[in-house]
Amino acid sequence: MYRFLLTRRWVGLHLLVLALIPAFFFLGKWQWGRFEERSATSALITANLGAAPVPIDRLGRPGATVPERDRYRIVTATGRYDPAHELVVRRRTLNTRVGFYVITPLVTPQGAVLVNRGWVPAGATADAPPRVPAPPTGEVTVTGRLRPAETRENTGIRNRSGLPAGQILLIDTPALAKGLPYGVFGGFVELTAQTPMPAEAPELLPPPDVGGGGGLNLAYAVQWWLFIGIAVGGWVLLVRREARDLRTERESQGVTVRAAR
Structure with missing residues (x-):
């Protein structure tokens, strides 16, 4: 009944599904990494914006660079x-x-x-x-x-x-x-x-938008991993439908032969 799975058309479908599974997995993993990175950045910026002001010479010196931990x-x-x-x-x-x-x-x-x-x-x-x-x-x-x-x-x-x-x-x-x-x-x-505050000054810049902390990346990660289930589930449905159609076709042929006799 399932010999059709070895035909060229079905082998191509198997290979496609096998290729999609790791591709979707690694795309989801990449988005998850972006989620973790942006969440950490969002938490850092939020904490720095809420911290008490400190003199700049306590954090650095002339000629130095600003470390990531002190951003904002x-x-x-x-x-x-x-x-x-x-x-x-x-x-x-x-x-x-x-x-x-x-x-x-x-x-x-x-x-x-x-x-x-x-x-x-x-x-x-x-x-x-x-x-x-x-x-x-x-x-x-x-x-x-x-x-x-x-x-x-x-x-x-x-x-x-x-x-x-x-x-x-x-x-x-x-x-x-x-x-x-x-x-x-x-x-x-x-x-x-x-x-002192001057009578006229440039327009101050707003604080940074920390966004949702990578929430969109988390949604994309889950989406890619759900695609794995969809790909496998679609493959199973196609196999079952093909087997059902072949079974129905054989049963109809058997009825036709008995009727001819």
């Missing part, structure tokens, strides 16, 4: 802004609006901190300088989210030369530090508050 940690720094070395970062959006981030060094006794003071709208043309509110003068205490230096790898943004003076594409702290007359702490600080 709330830090403080006290010093004086250096508007002479202020830069603006092109092609940055806020609520779907295209504009610039404003990066101003804050010079402290321990070293300088690159502070992202917020977002300003673009100028009249792509190359026109935006209107940037001046930073507060005198001693300033800033509070903000510590971020690692931007690179092409962690942003997807390709750097290029030939930009208008004072404009950059990446907050690449080590590269920017080479053009500054003082040591610079690793990464940069995304401003959330400062004392």
Whole structure:
């Protein structure tokens, strides 16, 4: 009855199902890994955002890098802004609006901190300088989210030369530090508050969206693994249907032969 399973058509189906099972398994495993990674990242960022602020010199030093464990940690720094070395970062959006981030060094006794003071709208043309509110003068205490230096790898943004003076594409702290007359702490600080508050300032950036902690990846992992059951169940149903059809065909042929006799 089941000799049909050895025909060329059915052997091809067997091989297809056998190939789909490990493929679906490893796709589900990959999504599960993404779920674990994003859940860990979400938990880390949530904890850092909720932690009490600490002075930036307790977490790093000039020339160092920001470790993954300190990403989005709330830090403080006290010093004086250096508007002479202020830069603006092109092609940055806020609520779907295209504009610039404003990066101003804050010079402290321990070293300088690159502070992202917020977002300003673009100028009249792509190359026109935006209107940037001046930073507060005198001693300033800033509070903000510590971020690692931007690179092409962690942003997807390709750097290029030939930009208008004072404009950059990446907050690449080590590269920017080479053009500054003082040591610079690793990464940069995304401003959330400062004392004193100026009358006019760039628009502060919202906190990061930690999302569902990889919940979508978990759903995809379960989906791929369910496909294994669907593939095997579909194969079983097709085999049973083929066997039933052959049995019915043979029974009908037997009836026909007996009737002929």
